[in-house]
Amino acid sequence: MKEKDLIQIIKSVLNSEYIGDDCANLPDLGIVVSQDSLVEDVHFKTDFITPFQLGYKSVMVNISDICASGAEPKYLTISLSLPKYIDEIFVKNFYEGAKMAAGDVKIVGGDLTGSDKIYISAAAIGSTKGRKISSRSSAKAGYKIIVSGEHGNSAYGLNMLLNSKIAPERFIKAHLMPEAQREFSRQIAKNATEEYAMMDTSDGLADALIQIALASCVTATVDTSKIPHDPLVDIETVLYGGEDYQLVAAVPETLLKNLKDYTIIGEVKNDTPGLVIDGKFYKDIDKKLYNHFKE
C-alpha cells in the first residue's frame, strides 16, 4: 500500500482540515507544528552517517518543515528509540549534532525508549508572529515559481555513498548535513501580503512542484535550464533527487522585489492541474519518486 493511499485513509477517518501540509497551522495558539521521523535502514544507514551528523540532520529536517510554512522555528522535541548496543558516546555525539543544527531553536524535551533499530522522531514548533503562513494549495495563475539554493546535490552524494565512490565533500555534506533555508523562508513570510505556496524539497523538487500544482488546481511550468545545480549533477537527479531541503515557492511577482538569493524557475498557469517540465505535461510523477533504501 502506498503512503499516499494510507494518508487518504487517515484523512477520511479524522475528517481533519489540518492533514495535508507538512506543518499544521494552529491560529488559536499562533503556532505551526510538524513531526518527522528518521528510521535506520529506511532513511539512513549507520555505515554512512556519524551520530553527530544524524543528530544534525534529524533537527534540520524538522526545522525545514517549519521553514516551508514560513513560520519562525522556535522549539523542538526529540524522541529517540535505541537498540541496546548504543552507548553513551553515541547519545552525546547525537545531541551535540542536534544542538549545533538547532542554533537558536531550543530542544525542550522528548523521550528515550528501547528498540531493535534506531528510530528518531522529532516534533518542531514555529511561531507565526509577524509571518504570513504558506499553504500548498495557495499557488495562483501568474505567480512565479522560485527556489533557494542548488538542487540534486544530496541525492548525488547519497548515490556516491551507496556505491562506495569518492565524491567531492559538498555532495556528501549536502546529503548528511543539509541546511534548512531559514533566511529564504523569513524573507518571503515577513514580506508576503497575499497567499502563497511553499514546500521544502525533502521528496525532490518535482514532487514538491506537483504537490503544489495538484493542491492548488493549477499547472506549474518549469524550465529545467533555469534550475540551479552543480555541473556534475544530471537533470533527472536535479528534478527527482530528494533531501536537498531547499525551498520552492509560488509567489506573486510583486513580492520578488523584497527578496534576494532566489532563482525563478517557472510560473503558475491556469490550466490542467499538473506539472509541465520543459513543455512536457505530467499529471503525476510517482514512478520517478526518490525511494531511499526501500525495495
Added chain:
Amino acid sequence: MKEKDLIQIIKSVLNSEYIGDDCANLPDLGIVVSQDSLVEDVHFKTDFITPFQLGYKSVMVNISDICASGAEPKYLTISLSLPKYIDEIFVKNFYEGAKMAAGDVKIVGGDLTGSDKIYISAAAIGSTKGRKISSRSSAKAGYKIIVSGEHGNSAYGLNMLLNSKIAPERFIKAHLMPEAQREFSRQIAKNATEEYAMMDTSDGLADALIQIALASCVTATVDTSKIPHDPLVDIETVLYGGEDYQLVAAVPETLLKNLKDYTIIGEVKNDTPGLVIDGKFYKDIDKKLYNHFKE
C-alpha cells in the same frame, strides 16, 4: 546504560532548563509540549492489543503528559512507522481508536514511514491559558499528596495478558485503553494559586512520588492503606506497577476545598530527599521499577 544516565548526558550536552518534566512549558507561546513513543515488543505486543486499542492508547499516553502539566490538551501529531505487512485496515482502525481517545483534542499531522516493527511517536500540545502549570520540583513541606483513581490495575491486567490468564475486563481495559485524567488536572490547574507538583503514573506511583521528592528536595511520605486500589491487586503492584496514567500531585492543603474525586495518600515533609512508604525510607526505587517487556 540506564535511561536516567542517558538523560543526564542529554541534559549536560543541551544545557537546557527544559529537560526534566514530561512536558516542556513554553511561556512565550502560552503552550506546553510533550512527546512520547510506543515501540512494538518494548511497550506493546500485537498479540495482546488491537490496532484500535493501540491508536487509543498512543493518544491517551500523550494527553496524559499534558494533563500532568495542568495545561489543557489541544493538539496532537502522530508519526507512524509501519512494517510492509501492515494493511489499510490496521491504519483505519488505529486512527479510529486515536480519534476516539482524542475527543475534542485535534489530531493535526505527523508522518508515515516504513520500518521493520511498529513504532508510534506522538507529540501533544496544550494551552496554558487560565491554568497554573505544575513542575515536579514544586512540592513543598506541608503539602498534601493526592491521587486520582485506582492504582495497579494496568500492571495487573498486563500480568494476566502475559501469562495468558483470564482477568476481569476492568484490568484488561486499564492496561489497553487507559484514560487520561483530564478533569482532575483541570480542577487543580484552574484553582491553584501557588506552585504545585504533578506527574502521571506512567512509570508507577512510587516512581512518580520519588521523582517529585528528589526534584523538590523534600520527603514524600505515603500510607499505603490510603491508596485506592482494587482488592485483587497486591500493594507491590499498586506502588510499582506502571501505565495506570492516573495523576499524583503535591498541593497546598488550601487547594483541596476546590477539588473533588481525589484521595489524600500522604504528605510532604522537610526532611532527607526521598520517599517514605509506611514509615520506611527509600532514597531510590530503581530496582523495583516496572520494565515492560525489556529483559
